[in-house]
Amino acid sequence: MLKAYISYRKNAVNAHGIHSPFVFEFYNEVVLKAKALDDEYIQHVRRTLLKDNREIEITDLGQGSKKGNSNSRKISELVKVQAVDRKYGRLLGRLVSYYKLDTCLELGTSLGIGTAHMAEYAKKVITIEGCPNIYSEAKKFWSPRFGNIEFVNAEFSSVLPQVLSSMDKLDLVYIDGNHGYEPTMDYFKQILSKAHNDTFIIFDDINWSEGMRRAWDEICSSKEIHVSMEFFRMGIVLKRHEQAKEHFVLKF
Numbered sequence: 001m002l003k004a005y006i007s008y009r010k011n012a013v014n015a016h017g018i019h020s021p022f023v024f025e026f027y028n029e030v031v032l033k034a035k036a037l038d039d040e041y042i043q044h045v046r047r048t049l050l051k052d053n054r055e056i057e058i059t060d061l062g063q064g065s066k067k068g069n070s071n072s073r074k075i076s077e078l079v080k081v082q083a084v085d086r087k088y089g090r091l092l093g094r095l096v097s098y099y100k101l102d103t104c105l106e107l108g109t110s111l112g113i114g115t116a117h118m119a120e121y122a123k124k125v126i127t128i129e130g131c132p133n134i135y136s137e138a139k140k141f142w143s144p145r146f147g148n149i150e151f152v153n154a155e156f157s158s159v160l161p162q163v164l165s166s167m168d169k170l171d172l173v174y175i176d177g178n179h180g181y182e183p184t185m186d187y188f189k190q191i192l193s194k195a196h197n198d199t200f201i202i203f204d205d206i207n208w209s210e211g212m213r214r215a216w217d218e219i220c221s222s223k224e225i226h227v228s229m230e231f232f233r234m235g236i237v238l239k240r241h242e243q244a245k246e247h248f249v250l251k252f
């Protein structure tokens with residue numbers, strides 16, 4: 001992780017180092033303006049969840065947490081360990097709002113913080129969570145505010161083909177669960193066949209493990225992908241076949 005961070009800091013560029021007009025605009029309009037996004041309601045819920053000491057039983061369908069594998073967890077701990085942080089949450093929100101994206105898909109709801117960031121601006125967000133108790137909590141917290149979220153309780157691979165074929169259009173996918181090489185490559189291949197030329201395909205935790213990094217590097221070198229952009233935590237790829245294939249390491 002430290003080695004990956006040093007390499008990221010050494011290679012990351014800001015707007016001055018970007019020659020692609022699409023990526024230049026993305027950097028100036030999305031990355032640099034993410035911080036100004038009004039997400040007060042989401043932060044209010046996050047603060048409430050951080051004080052919630054109820055324990056729930058967890059069904060772990062992913063690669064496990066690096067911070068312990070006990071089967072029962074406090075809601076407050078889940079938020080600390082799993083939820084997208086404010087900086088990256090706002091990046092998701094700004095991305096959806098700036099490009100006016102209609103339909104988003106999330107793999108890994110957890111307590112729905114990332115889901116909510118997208119749902120503020122999207123027409124519809126479908127989010128999949130394997131653990132029944134986490135799914136119920138997320139649904140309870142966010143359904144009253146967002147009628148545009150469809151919560152699905154299932155293991156990703158058991159439901160992904162049906163979910164993808166039920167969607168008219170896929171504008172953004174946020175893959176944030178089961179961070180291993182094989183599952184990540186499998187989700188990517190399925191999503192790629194549904195993605196249009198401008199679908200944002202986002203991977204969280206690209207430096208979480210050797211397997212995730214290998215998957216990310218392979219995804220970037222796929223000939224179907226012409227634009228790949230990475231921050232330290234997240235990676236984003238698009239087909240954008242009109243553009244020359246290029247990879248960008250961006251300061252954030």
Ligand SMILES: C[S@@+](CC[C@H](N)C(=O)[O-])C[C@H]1O[C@@H](n2cnc3c(N)ncnc32)[C@H](O)[C@@H]1O
Nearest residue numbers: 061062083084108110114130155156176177178
């Ligand atoms: C890192 S958390 C998601 C955080 C959330 N996206 C956010 O922005 O706050 C990953 C979630 O994915 C779920 N998960 C992991 N592997 C899964 C699988 N194979 N099928 C279904 N859910 C899975 C876990 O139960 C966990 O709640």
